[in-house]
Amino acid sequence: MKKLWILIRKEFAQIFRQPTILRMIIMxxxxxxxxxxxxxxxEVKNINLQVMDFDHSTYSVDLxxxxxxxxxxxxxxxxxxxxxxxxxxxxNKADLTLTIPLHFEKDLIRENKSTLxxxxxxxxxxxxxLGVAYAMQIIGDYNREVREKWLQLPRLNEFPQIxxxxxxxxxxxxxxxxxxxxxxxxxxxTMVGGLMSALNIVSxxxxxxxxxxNVSPIKxxxxxxxxxxxxxxLGLVSITLGLLVARFxxxxxxxGSYFTIYFFSAIYLIGAxxxxxxxxxxxxxQMQVTLISFFIIMFFVLMGGLYTPIESMPGWxxxxxxxxxxxxxxxxxxxxxxxxxxxxxxxxxxxAMIIFGIVLxxxxxxxxxxxxx
Amino acid sequence: xxSSFIAMVIKEFxxxxxxxxxxxxxxxxxxxxxxxxxxALSNEVKESKVxxxxxxxxxxxxxxxxxxxxxxxxxxxxxxxNESEAKEIFExxxxxxxxxxxxxxxxxxKHQYKSSVQLIADAHDPNTAAIITTYASAVFRxxxxxxxxxxxxxxxxxxxxxxxxxxxxxxxxNFVPGVMTxxxxxxxxxxxxxxxxxxxxxxxxEVLLASPMHPLQIVLSKAIPYxxxxxxxxxIILVLSVFVLHVPIRGSLxxxxxxxxxxxxTTLALGLLISTITEQQQVAMFISLVGLMLPSLIxxxxxxxxxxxxxxxxxxxxxxxxxxxxxxxxxxxxxxxGFMSIWKETVxxxxxxxxxxxxxxxxxKVHLS
Numbered sequence: 001m002k003k004l005w006i007l008i009r010k011e012f013a014q015i016f017r018q019p020t021i022l023r024m025i026i027m028x029x030x031x032x033x034x035x036x037x038x039x040x041x042x043e044v045k046n047i048n049l050q051v052m053d054f055d056h057s058t059y060s061v062d063l064x065x066x067x068x069x070x071x072x073x074x075x076x077x078x079x080x081x082x083x084x085x086x087x088x089x090x091x092n093k094a095d096l097t098l099t100i101p102l103h104f105e106k107d108l109i110r111e112n113k114s115t116l117x118x119x120x121x122x123x124x125x126x127x128x129x130l131g132v133a134y135a136m137q138i139i140g141d142y143n144r145e146v147r148e149k150w151l152q153l154p155r156l157n158e159f160p161q162i163x164x165x166x167x168x169x170x171x172x173x174x175x176x177x178x179x180x181x182x183x184x185x186x187x188x189x190t191m192v193g194g195l196m197s198a199l200n201i202v203s204x205x206x207x208x209x210x211x212x213x214n215v216s217p218i219k220x221x222x223x224x225x226x227x228x229x230x231x232x233x234l235g236l237v238s239i240t241l242g243l244l245v246a247r248f249x250x251x252x253x254x255x256g257s258y259f260t261i262y263f264f265s266a267i268y269l270i271g272a273x274x275x276x277x278x279x280x281x282x283x284x285x286q287m288q289v290t291l292i293s294f295f296i297i298m299f300f301v302l303m304g305g306l307y308t309p310i311e312s313m314p315g316w317x318x319x320x321x322x323x324x325x326x327x328x329x330x331x332x333x334x335x336x337x338x339x340x341x342x343x344x345x346x347x348x349x350x351x352a353m354i355i356f357g358i359v360l361x362x363x364x365x366x367x368x369x370x371x372x373x
Numbered sequence: 374x375x376s377s378f379i380a381m382v383i384k385e386f387x388x389x390x391x392x393x394x395x396x397x398x399x400x401x402x403x404x405x406x407x408x409x410x411x412x413a414l415s416n417e418v419k420e421s422k423v424x425x426x427x428x429x430x431x432x433x434x435x436x437x438x439x440x441x442x443x444x445x446x447x448x449x450x451x452x453x454x455n456e457s458e459a460k461e462i463f464e465x466x467x468x469x470x471x472x473x474x475x476x477x478x479x480x481x482x483k484h485q486y487k488s489s490v491q492l493i494a495d496a497h498d499p500n501t502a503a504i505i506t507t508y509a510s511a512v513f514r515x516x517x518x519x520x521x522x523x524x525x526x527x528x529x530x531x532x533x534x535x536x537x538x539x540x541x542x543x544x545x546x547n548f549v550p551g552v553m554t555x556x557x558x559x560x561x562x563x564x565x566x567x568x569x570x571x572x573x574x575x576x577x578x579e580v581l582l583a584s585p586m587h588p589l590q591i592v593l594s595k596a597i598p599y600x601x602x603x604x605x606x607x608x609i610i611l612v613l614s615v616f617v618l619h620v621p622i623r624g625s626l627x628x629x630x631x632x633x634x635x636x637x638x639t640t641l642a643l644g645l646l647i648s649t650i651t652e653q654q655q656v657a658m659f660i661s662l663v664g665l666m667l668p669s670l671i672x673x674x675x676x677x678x679x680x681x682x683x684x685x686x687x688x689x690x691x692x693x694x695x696x697x698x699x700x701x702x703x704x705x706x707x708x709x710x711g712f713m714s715i716w717k718e719t720v721x722x723x724x725x726x727x728x729x730x731x732x733x734x735x736x737x738k739v740h741l742s
């Protein structure tokens with residue numbers, strides 16, 4: 001126990017001796033946490049709409065006005081020619097083209113029927129289909145107004161109508177930072193912790209100081225534990241700083257308790273650092289660590305549910321994401337902060353985190369070789 | 374001088390190839406990433422878990438529940454007798470939408486021509502909540518329109534829609550160019566910066582600098598092997614995209630390769646710059662991985678629309694190379710456009726490369742003295 005304590009003190013001394021690295025470990029995540037959530041708003045709004053109005057009637061002008069008054073759409077142009085409209089879409093200046101044909105008003109009133117057409121830039125399929133759905137909603141409302149105007153009231157009333165009322169819980173004003181800050185915090189803490197612990201050990205391998213530790217009577221688990229504890233403490237410090245940013249810059253007050261947050265963080269960090277420790281036992285050079293962690297970090301970022309929901313992935317990928325420790329931490333932090341979930345609600349995640357912590361660290365100890373070469 | 378430069382380049386190539394494990398990772402990783410993320414990533418909401426609270430238990434409500442369940446976006450996982458359990462369901466994340474039908478749903482619809490349903494969405498994920506409530510409303514609207522259709526409503530506005538470039542709304546069309554951009558960005562900056570800083574750390578850089586070679590040549594000879602490797606990566610990614618992920622290259626392949634070469638140069642120049650301001654591999658790697666990952670991802674615009682950002686960040690996004698390269702790849706691959714529509718992006722990338730390279734070389738010289 002005493003040996004371990006001395007080791008931990010040595011590691012802390014080493015970390016504090018390198019102020020550049022220490023500053024980076026602290027500052028880079030904070031800076032990103034301040035800036036990135038501001039940019040991470042992917043609500044489908046500000047859809048750039050252009051209208052080709054061949055009718056130029058009262059009705060077509062009315063409809064255009066209705067669409068551009070909607071918060072989802074922004075009227076960016078009224079091209080006269082299909083090729084102009086297409087160019088705007090090619091240049092990403094417009095997302096949606098609505099074509100109002102000649103005699104739109106006349107057909108609607110005289111023939112009782114008229115057809116509009118919408119073309120959407122569907123490179124991003126979700127944005128396109130949602131944009132079309134919003135447009136259809138507005139056109140549908142407009143259609144009702146037209147009918148109300150032309151049909152006698154008693155007759156109109158005979159048409160059954162379902163009123164849909166939706167309530168958005170936890171985030172009624174659709175504020176993205178509330179959703180993104182906990183997720184990005186989870187990701188940053190993992191990246192920093194996992195990466196730094198891996199690099200730290202491998203740099204000792206490269207410099208050769210690890211040999212000295214290897215010939216000492218220190219046990220493998222003591223060595224790894226000595227590396228783990230300082231980064232575990234640093235990880236908790238980062239989380240604290242992150243929560244302060246969330247609180248004072250974004251005004252996010254967790255609905256759940258801080259105790260629950262720290263409880264999960266403390267357990268999760270053991271697993272996250274285990275990733276780094278295990279990685280360091282495989283690699284001999286920092287170059288190799290760099291390459292492997294590139295893959296791991298991409299996996300963490302893209303398959304952690306930060307942006308694309310895990311439920312949207314195909315089944316096999318969801319199974320794969322179950323092996324991504326970050327996905328649990330992102331989920332847990334979001335649930336505690338936004339919904340106020342307690343430990344009882346998150347038992348499956350807790351179980352997964354404990355398993356990660358044990359398995360990864362045991363593997364790291366087993367795979368660590370005291371002999372080099 | 375020229376031949377000694379070539380000799381240097383060959384030496385650097387040997388360095389890269391000699392570390393077999395690194396080389397393997399370098400080439401195998403992009404393959405794994407593009408396959409994994411190309412197939413796995415999707416922002417389409419599907420099979421959202423729905424719980425029904427049906428106070429009506431009548432014909433109309435049952436019909437609508439069936440419609441919701443059959444819809445590709447929804448999956449009804451159960452029903453509840455009242456909505457008081459909603460809080461617990463959301464706290465445990467068991468469902469994302471609860472649909473409540475009031476008592477006498479059919480009767481009200483038939484006799485008072487008006488009835489209402491309530492959608493309660495777990496909006497902790499605001500995007501998914503907005504999408505599923507919109508799609509659920511559409512199910513009710515369609516139902517209503519069909520009823521109206523049976524009544525032969527006059528004054529009907531019909532809408533025909535056409536999805537350009539991606540009629541089947543395949544997510545890979547958006548994500549493959551994005552992931553490709555991200556891989557190249559990080560790989561290029563990371564590999565060059567770590568490779569050069571490594572020599573600094575080991576002390577071998579001094580030896581090189583003592584040689585009669587111009588510093589520019591030394592730096593370039595280090596970068597060229599990675600340029601070649603990154604270009605091979607581009608080719609591998611494109612082959613996989615077309616033949617495995619079925620994302621077509623609709624525009625000119627030659628143009629795409631040329632633009633990719635330009636973007637690789639930008640990332641290598643950035644890597645060089647990072648290497649001149651750092652002394653330790655740990656720092657270089659930290660900057661290029663942790664520092665670049667999220668900004669490259671977020672400001673590329675393939676996940677987070679730039680027009681939604683605050684103005685300051687929209688301005689910042691202009692200095693992030695991934696934004697421009699993503700635009701280029703999307704334009705050539707998915708939209709099939711020619712050089713005329715991406716000349717602006719090309720000029721910007723070219724300018725960035727030159728600026729980064731100039732600064733890096735200037736800094737490099739300062740460092741020497």
